[in-house]
Amino acid sequence: MTSLPVEPLAAEGAALLEAGRPLEAVDVLRQAVATGEQSAPDLLVRAYLDSGSWHAAAEWLTPLVAQGHVRFAGPLGVALSEIGDRERAEDALRLAIHSGEIAAANDLGILLRDEGRLAEGILVLARAAEEGDPLAPANLVALQLEAGDLLAAAEAAEVYVDPARPDTVLALAEVRAAQARLDEAEVLFREAGELGALRAHTAFGQFLLAARGDVLGAQAEFAEARRHAEPGWAYTMGRFLLDVGRPDDAREFLQVAADTGDRVAADILVELDGLDPADD
Template identity: 60%
Template sequence: MDQSAEDLAADLAVQGAALLAQGRPAEAADVLRQALAGGAPSALDLLVRAYFDSGSWRAVVDLLEPRVEQGDLRYASRLGVALVQLAERERAEAALRLAVGSGDVPAANDLAILLRDEGRLVEAVRLLVDAAKAGDQLAAANLVELQLEAGDLPAAAAAAEQYASERRPETILALADVRVQQGRFADADALYRRAGELGALRARTAYGQFLAVSGDPAAAEREFREAERIAEPGWAFALGRFLADEGRLDEARPYLQIAVDEGDEQALEALAELDGVEADEY
């Protein structure tokens, strides 16, 4: 018996999910577009993920903007993130505000970062205070980091101590960053270790950077290599920057290139510095 259109679309969605799991997002997108056209219920979310994984930001906008405009605010946050990547900041802010207004508390983090980058730090902090009170773990940690960036160590310390909880590992990492600024290095060391044990998102790279500054490059490299092993966000730039700072330029270059390929502007600047050229020459 011939396969029904619905069954075919469902099979295509399964194929697309498998390609995503194999790290082949561009191929997955080709399959998932067919699945979406065939009406597979899971295809839309999978296709958005494929576009994100491949950095296809314009495709994300083309896919999601009509849906958000029609009132499907589930996708407003991801639309906003894609617009940020395209440097369409005014539209990105509007989309992220829609997401936050619809009750998507985690979207406050992306909106706060956008506001911070535009120099609107007071607005960003206020937004994160509300999100942290609503129980968002990342907002509490980001609040501390923004206050540190603003040079307000007392406020950062107060927030870090208020929200620190082992049930929210990112807050332990934020407290470690505060302890460094306070000069309480032994406390910071213990907190970085604990954040890593609890699975905080960037614990290994943060601890590696702390150890490097503390004058223990061997221990720092172990942390950076562990960050690589577990594919911690930002690991490639962190390791590449460390190796470059240690004078190991040939080793640093491929890691910086990985980060550049992922769209890391800091890595592009670091690679240009290695080559003695301006970043816009790449």
């Protein structure tokens, strides 16, 4: 006689997540949590975040963290940040870091940047990078560049560059571009793309446009960004087409971006329709 699968609802939810169907996974995993399947809570957190169900995530996670389940503090901080509750988000992320979740430093660093607290964000990310978090070095370099500290950005990029971490190669490419070492930057951008850095084609396209004036090359890279589903690819392509005088072509991509929650893209679409985005 064939035995029943262990935690069947959680297994179904995990399969939906792997298939890129997080909203469907939420419904299944909520049932799994209600029936006491032990692996379900962590999967439900992932489903909430992957589906952008920020309010639902915050509502569910807040009492869990208050009850001492600190492993959920990081996800709670992300959800609170997304719904604009930055004070509580910062508290949750600091709790996560204090509890040993180094990865939460990346989310805290971005939160602090968005609040104009770049120096604090840099300190948080520098500490996380020193402690071995794999995402922190590239984010640290990005914040240092944003703060205008090219010397510190170059030092960090050179210390942490590692082909095993493609985003660090992309970070060094950005530094070389800022240093006007364009040939070196181009080589690094191409290497980052070959290695699979998260936003390699988007960044390379922007470099080609700004530093080389290569409109066709930039468009080809933005098309690659679309093919690789890089974060923000739709807005990037839409903005590019708008800037080169192709508003009708841009509209399709801006609509995709707006449909996924990009408020800037939504405002641009309103302007294209001849309306004021400030109007209700």
